[in-house]
Amino acid sequence: MYYIGIDLGGTNIAAGIVDEEGKLVRKGSVPTRAEREADEVIKDMASLCRNLLDEEGLTLSDVAYAGIATPGIADHDTGVVVYANNLRFSNYPLAAKLKEFLGIEKVYIENDANAAAKGEAACGAAKGYKNSVMITLGTGLGGGIIINGEVYSGFNYAGAELGHVVIEVDGLQCTCGRRGCWEAYSSATGLINMTKAKLGETNDTIMHDMVKADGKVSGRTAFDAMRKGDKAGQEVVDKYIYYLAMGIVNMINIFQPEVFVIGGGICNEKNYLTDPLMKIIDKEQYSRDSSKRTQIRIAELGNDAGIIGAAMLGK
């Protein structure tokens, strides 16, 4: 038996066919063109699924169900997207629409960050563990909570907004309206802003030349400069990792999950990120003297976490 997983993004609809072991056997994508009527988007989603099945030599009878990872607040009990800003979804019956347009009997939906956490829990870095928490460090800081193998998102499906936990009262302005949210410091955007601030403070850094060559400040600028022995780059990285650690320890003290998973492009820094991070976490966490401590792991599924997580929603 196979499962269809769909990751509905603001730019692209990505979909894949996943086997019993959670392996992605085929995937593809089409542009979302999010400005359209929602029904038109979902009709393209259904076509994409049909094409993938054809290419793999499968039919709907080989598929147990489809799962959709969607932005916004997804009521996984009714299959209705309560609200998604980018996609003109407002109380939109997403599951029912895909059932209709694809002709499939069972469709599950979940918020995209939650689905990624489910993917890592079912087939990735947190495989085999009952409780895990995942963050994705991208433009924002997305969060997902898995308790007893299932996504936890609160009674209104709007929970797990781990990026919108204030770690510095009256701190940096966040897009959510609050000040001092973890996201404002520890997202890739937060790192870029820290790098820009340092560039404004000092001329004594090779980062100015790097930015000229690259044409922009990126999440890699400070890490690359640090590796070349640049003091200012090191200071940016140290500060970034310190704030990231503060937020992760917060989550450990709350959840004490078996595994805490970190995803997003910054994970490509590997040990340059995780070694100093672990030093702070080991020192700060409430249960630092316990023999049972949360494992910190880098996400394993990369950009496929949403597809695979969606495909695992019914398992």
Next chain:
Amino acid sequence: MYYIGIDLGGTNIAAGIVDEEGKLVRKGSVPTRAEREADEVIKDMASLCRNLLDEEGLTLSDVAYAGIATPGIADHDTGVVVYANNLRFSNYPLAAKLKEFLGIEKVYIENDANAAAKGEAACGAAKGYKNSVMITLGTGLGGGIIINGEVYSGFNYAGAELGHVVIEVDGLQCTCGRRGCWEAYSSATGLINMTKAKLGETNDTIMHDMVKADGKVSGRTAFDAMRKGDKAGQEVVDKYIYYLAMGIVNMINIFQPEVFVIGGGICNEKNYLTDPLMKIIDKEQYSRDSSKRTQIRIAELGNDAGIIGAAMLGK
């Protein structure tokens, strides 16, 4: 059928007999004398339970089980207290010991803050709801998380340390070793410290005279001064409530529970606490535009929350 609930504190062992409806029909207490061998403490606990049953005209055959709320890390699966600083418990088989000394077949154990949350969820402010979060504002800031009606405390039973979530990076020193923990601002101790800081800043406040009359700064000093029109008292209360709200909104953004319960002596301030608190929470929370928002409620069980929660652990 009846249930025995026991709240094991550093100073007293309080116990009660609770009926099917969660009503406390009889309670009593004896000194803990925590410096003794753990077995001696539990023998006294068993005697207390026997006496309560006698006084109520009941025998052990009328009792389904006993539950114990204990300080420290309580492994509710094995009945072993992994660690409790005050009570000389280190991998102490608490449930097994009470079974032996009382001659009862079933004993459940749980951390005391978690048990209080269970009590409020089963019989108090969060009754009838699947998911709730409780904080108790006392010397520290205790937390308890109820998910699907059950205590959630992570894979090592050490979670729900909501007081040890940093809300101000590099902020006030906390007893846990971190800086800027929510507990350092929002516990009763935090309020007293804020009041003392204000007294050090200004002579233009009636709080100096109040403290002279009372002999000490208490959690009521600033609230009482505020009600008498004192500007410095108002400033302390405003600041205290602001930090408290920041932490509560953090928890709402993470958990989106049906109910968030606030316990502890500061709740006696009633609307002077909750009205300004709600204004900030309504403005700050991520789901402020949603029709489904977390209800903020004052705890209903007072000091009996631990006993009643312990008595409900098996239900």
